[in-house]
Amino acid sequence: MVRDDFHERLAALDASLVGMAQTVTDMMGRASRALLTSDTDLAERVVEMDASVNAMRNRVDDQVAELMTTRPPMAGDLRFMLSAIRITGDLERMGDLSKHIAKIAIMRAPASAVPTEAMPLFTSLAEVAVRIATKATQILGTRDQLDATQLSLDDDEMDALHKRMFAQLLSDWPYGVEAAVDFTLLGRFYERYADHAVNIAHQVVYLVTGDVRLRD
Template sequence: MRRAGGGVRVSRDTYGEQLDRLTGLLAVMSRDAAAAIRGASSALLQVDRDAAEAVLCGDALLDARRAEVEEMIPLLLARHQPVASDLRLVLCAMRIAGDLERMGDLAVHIAKIALMRHPVAVVPPLASAVLTTLAAAAARIADKAAVVLATRDSLDAMQLGLDDDEVDAAHASLLSLLVSAWPYGIEPAIDLALVGRYYERFADHAVNVARQVVYLVTGDIRL
């Protein structure tokens, strides 16, 4: 009986370790996504080719980690019988991993525009201030999403909607600039319209991550 009891404990420890591995992968992915948007912004605003190339290289790791998350989930469901909270974690993990991977992809899109135009700057002086604001807001929301994933604080998670409003406002300012007496021609305007859209979508996915954290903690989505 003692041996059997010990065996059960080892089995549960293994399950706990697998859940820890799952949450650890999501934490790493969130930090990678935040680093990716910072690198893409450096490539864009500082005409930094090395930063752009680093974003492209790092995206392969994000993709691999999402694949690992997706491989773990069926095994966890098949080999164990998760309680309600653990089941929410397993189900949310797949959605969160998808959002984090997409955040990395959007950072890659920004970096590719910077690479395509290098050594010419994508951002002309007239648009520098608004793009700097947009990039900083996107980086902040990525950092907060990473913190929320680590702490599982549902109140902090719900605050990300306010940070997303900041990104939306900066994006709206950029679009207004592009349609009002824009002096640089159509091609630069298209580049910046795409960049603005990528930042906006990046922030939307960060909010989705926070929404999943709220669901994980409370069983409800209020974000």
């Protein structure tokens, strides 16, 4: 009976991670729409969602603590619990980055924080970020090692877009210093968001294989 309860709690922890990942993916989609359309109401909702992400992380920490006091975990279960703590750290940061994007949209409203010329580039950044986060969420559910190792290919696309941003910024930037600062910060937020999603995939590989070299 103790064993059944323990594994039910492990399943609940797994579900918590997937739910948290779904939330930060949704946050990025909303934040990007708010940024591209100057929708302050939507941006405000993203900012509000960040508190729920923080609460989710606290619940996962509590779940792990409870599991560790239930009984001495087997090696694989312990690896999962340790990975869960690291994964929630990445997920919380992804929520923060989405919130930062939303705040820039609010700060520059009713004008757009993204110059018209850069709209296609930011549309691509948003699409890649959401795609990577969606895949990371799926990987958390399936623990598919092959999918996890291939997520870096999507991250390469994000890195290429980030390089295009700097090329545009350094070519002939006519929008002033304030817009250049926003442009640089936003690009960094999208890049780091994708990096954290890839970190989650590496954690899944570590969870499946036990290879500590792939945790970060």
